[in-house]
Amino acid sequence: MKAIYFITPTKKSVDGLINDFVSKSSSKYKAAYVYFTDICPDSLFNKVKSSCSWAIRRCKEINVSFFPYESQVFTLDVPDAFFCCYSPTVEKANGKDAIMEAMAEQIVTLCATLDENPGVRYKSKPLDNASKLAGLVENKLEKYYKIDEKSQIKGKTHSQLLIIDRGFDPVSTVLHELTFQAMAYDLLPIENDTYKYKTDGPSGKEREAILEEEDELWVKIRHKHIADVLEEIPKLLKEVSSKRKATEGKLSLSNLAQLMKKMPHFRKQITKQVVHLHIAEDCMSKFKSSIEKLCKTEQDLALGTDAEGQKVKDSMRVLLPVLLNKNHDSYDKIRAILLYIFSTNGTTQENLDKLIQNVQIESDSDMIKNWKYLGVPVVVSSASQQRRQSRKDRSSEETFQLSRWTPVIKDVMEDAIENKLDSKEWAYCSQCPAAWNGSGAV
CATH class of the missing domain: 3.40.50.1910 (Sec1/Munc18 (SM) protein, domain 2)
Structure with missing residues (x-):
């Protein structure tokens, strides 16, 4: 019997391969077809060559180490x-x-x-x-x-x-994001891309749905804002139901269950849509209970302006209602404190200690302090606090009030495509071409 080896080019993997072909008389297999996930170092390649080249019918680097x-x-x-x-x-x-x-x-x-x-x-x-x-x-x-x-x-x-470094844009990692996929993974207990839910009805059964690339609807809507998703899914469901006029009145999950019984040939299509409607409704349930008010505060702190475009003069005054609200858990309060710190490019040790003590998060304080290891200012002297980083003016762009923040990487990519990046801030590892053009790929 011949064997195919799909291995990483490491000492451990190569030693395992060699051990299977110690000699012709005691080899595990008749021959080996070896595929390395990426470039194999000369030292390991020579080791294979000197030890068991007689058994290898093919050896190739296929570059899929990601x-x-x-x-x-x-x-x-x-x-x-x-x-x-x-x-x-x-x-x-x-x-x-x-x-x-x-x-x-x-x-x-x-x-x-x-x-x-x-x-x-x-x-x-x-x-x-x-x-x-x-x-x-x-x-x-x-x-x-x-x-x-x-x-x-x-x-x-x-x-x-x-x-870019992990601390490049700390704000985007802390904000509550309201696009569908990000919101679902943040607010719902989704593990290993698997969403669990119960079907409607008295004998509701627990179901599982895998959120994957093969799910065309998921791929289509996952990066859309939750408000758009809540409009789009019911429209798709009504399109299906209208073909047989199987439902009347308001669209609901229980009506959809009846629809699937009446229209078995549409079962798979409807099931996918029902799953995503379940996810969207679960997200909105969490959002309405406590996250909605929190999002307004987060956006004001992140941008330094409110929804009307007025400058936030006192970030602490914006932060305090969140810290005093008993409906917000410690984790959400830590996120708000971090946004406050990011908005002022650091705070004093005295102020940080007061925040941690008043919110009673001493045991979780490292979640705030450890950002310094990512190069993000956390504790600074009053004199060393810097101004907020200037951003592109996007005030004319149409957006949702609770999703006004734009990740910094979007600014960077747009500037890169237009050849506007500062070469001192964004250094080249090799000689810069006369112009970055053509595909505009970044």
Whole structure:
């Protein structure tokens, strides 16, 4: 019997492969087809070559050392990376270089899969993580495309790869986001992309729905605002029901259950729509109970202006009603305190201590203090507090009052496409092309 090995190019994986082919007489399999997830170091390749080359029918690097979470989202699936890159403890910091090397290799496999040889840029401050990773990626890209001569003659326009640090935009990570997917994952107990719900009726059964790329409706609506989703799903359901006039009056989940019995050929289509209506209604139930008022405060703190465009003169006055409201749990109060700190580019130690004591979150205070390890100002002297970072004026753009904040990365990407990024703030790892144009890819 022959075997296919789909392995990462690590010492452990290579040793496992070699152990299966110690000798021709005692080998586990007749032959091996070996596929490495990314570039195999020469030392490991030579080890395989000298030990069991006789058994290998094929050995190839296929460049898939990343996890495509969505059609336009990927992760490197390196759970230790965050702790190694930001931990103040020496033991973890010692593993930082190895983690960085591995991540750079993985990013290069992504670029190779996309047939891209991008120019690499990075956010220069406040930490050096972005510059280190950018340098590694640039070097590995150069080596890869020297080996892969075919890729050098494709004549594609130069895309840009922007590498930013985790603390680049702390506000967007803390705000309650009201687009459908983000809201659902924030407010509902969704684990491993699985949503559990009960069907309507006296004998309501617990069901599970997996939120995945194969669900066309989910892909279509997941990044839309919850207000738009609550309009769109009922419209889709009414379109289906109108084909047989199976329901009358107000659309409800119980009516839809009856509809599925009457229209079995539409069952799958309706089931998907019902699931997402369940999710949307669950989100709105949480939202109306306590999150709605909280969102107004969060937006005012994040933007420094209220819904009417008036400047917030006293951030503490905006924050206090949230801290005094017994309907808000400690976690939401911590988020509000963080937004207050971000809005003032840090606060004094005395003020922070008072906030922590008054809200009685001493045991969770590290959730606030540890942002300093990401390069975000938390405790500063009064004299060193800086002004709020200037942003693009989006006041003319149509938006919802509780979703006025725009993630900073959108500003950056728009400037990158228009070739307006400050080269001091967004440094190049290699020589900058005369113009970044063509595909406009970032």
